[in-house]
Amino acid sequence: MFITIDEKDRRPIYLQVVDEIKTLIARGELKEGTPLPPVRQVAANLGVNLNTIATAYRELQEEGLISIKHGTGAIVTSSRANNFSSEEDLRRPLRAALTQLVLVGLSSKEILDLVAEELKQLVKGGK
Amino acid sequence: MFITIDEKDRRPIYLQVVDEIKTLIARGELKEGTPLPPVRQVAANLGVNLNTIATAYRELQEEGLISIKHGTGAIVTSSRANNFSSEEDLRRPLRAALTQLVLVGLSSKEILDLVAEELKQLVKGGK
Amino acid sequence: MFITIDEKDRRPIYLQVVDEIKTLIARGELKEGTPLPPVRQVAANLGVNLNTIATAYRELQEEGLISIKHGTGAIVTSSRANNFSSEEDLRRPLRAALTQLVLVGLSSKEILDLVAEELKQLVKGGK
Amino acid sequence: MFITIDEKDRRPIYLQVVDEIKTLIARGELKEGTPLPPVRQVAANLGVNLNTIATAYRELQEEGLISIKHGTGAIVTSSRANNFSSEEDLRRPLRAALTQLVLVGLSSKEILDLVAEELKQLVKGGK
C-alpha cells in the first residue's frame, strides 16, 4: 500500500493520510475486508510518529470506512462513506479546486480533461 | 459582495473567505481594478474577528490576486493566480473532492454533470 | 447459555462477556454450582479468540462469582460479588448510564420505567 | 466547574472527563452557550496532560454537545446528545450498572432509591 506525504502541503499529515487511504478505497485498491497495515508499520514507512497514523485511522473509523479492533488491527469495512454531508458540503471543496484551476489559467477543456483523467483512475473498476 | 461562512466546515474561517473571494474573481464578479470592501466591514458583516479577514486578504495578496495599500484599501489586480504550485499541488485537492463524491456513492456521470455545472458558473464571463 | 457481543460497543469484548454472565447470574439463570461452558466452546460460538474468554472468566473469578479449576472447568460459586468497591464506584456507572438517558431526551418518568423494567428482569427469581 | 478523576477507575482519564462534563450538562450546571474552561486550565487543575483534555473535548464535540472554535475556545451548544444509538445501546450500560448493584447485594428497593436520588440530581431543573 503506497502512501506519500507532502512536506509542502499545509494540511496536517494525518489528514493527508486519511485522504490517500480514501482514494485507495475509492479506487478499489483497498477492498472491503482488506486489512490495513499496522499503525506502527505505516508510521515507520512514512517516518512519522505512531500517533499521527493512529489519528488518521481513528478518523477513517469515524467516517465508517474502516473498523479498528483492539489487538487485531484495522480492516476496510465499506467503500461507502457515511454521508451525513449536505450537497453543499460536497460542492464546496469541488468548487474550490475548480476555482484554483481556473485562476491558474487552465481552459474549461483542459480542466474537464483533468477531471476525466482523475475520475477514470478512481472508478477503474466500473460503475 | 456576498460571502458566507459555514460553521460546520472544519477549515479555518480565513481560508473559507479566501476561497469565496477567489471564486468571485474567477467568475468575473470581481474584475480587475474593483476595490474590495474594507476589512472592518467584511468582519462586521460576517460577525468574525477583524484579524481573520485581514489574514484572508494577506493570503490573496500573496497569490497575486489583490493589492493591499495602506490607507486606500485593497483592489483586485489580476484574475490570474501566481502559479507557484506544481501540477500535483493542483491535482491533489481535485482528487480529494472527487474521491469524496465517489465514496458518497455518486456515479461517474453524476460527478461529471456536477463538475460541468460548477465549471459553467465559474467561466460564465469568458474563456 | 446465551451470550452476544456487540460489534459497535466500544468496550472490550472480554468485558462485554463478563457483564453478560454477571447478568445471567443476577437473574438466577446461572445458579450456584452450575458449570460454565468450556472456554473453547464459548470462544467458538462467539467467533472470538480463546484468550478473550479466558480473560473474562479470570475477571469473574477475581470478583468471587465463579471458581476455575484446572481440568474440571469453571462453576458458579456465588451470586454475590466480593464488594471491594466503594459506594462511589457503584454510583459512577449508574450515573453515567442515567446521564446518557437524560441527554438523549428521555423524561424522568420514562427513565424510571426503563429502570423498573430492567430491574424486574434481574430479580425475577427472588428477593 | 468541578471535575475529578479517579485513579482507581480503570477507564481512561479522557473518558472520565467526558462523562463528568456530560453529567454537568445534563444537570444544567453547564447551559447552552456557556464557555468551557480552556484545555490547558483544566489539564493543569487535574494535573494531567493537555492532550488528554483535548481528546475529551474532541469527543464531546463529536457527540454534538460542544463546539470547539480555533482561537476562541469551546462552548456548550446543546443539552441534547445526537442520538444515533439504538435503544439496546442505551439499555446495555444501564443493565450492567443495575446488575452490579444486585450482585453486591442491594435490594430492589435500595436500588430504586439510589436511582431516584441520582436522577433527581440530574433533572433538578425540572422536566
Add this chain to the structure above:
DNA sequence: GTGGTCTAGACCACG
C-alpha cells in the same frame, strides 16, 4: 491567549 498538531517514548490493554 485560544486550540491543533506532532514528536519520542513509555506503559498498558487486548486478542
Add this chain to the structure above:
DNA sequence: GTGGTCTAGACCACC
C-alpha cells in the same frame, strides 16, 4: 503483536 492511552514538551494556526 495488535492498538490505546498518556506524558512532556515543542511549535504552529487561528482569532
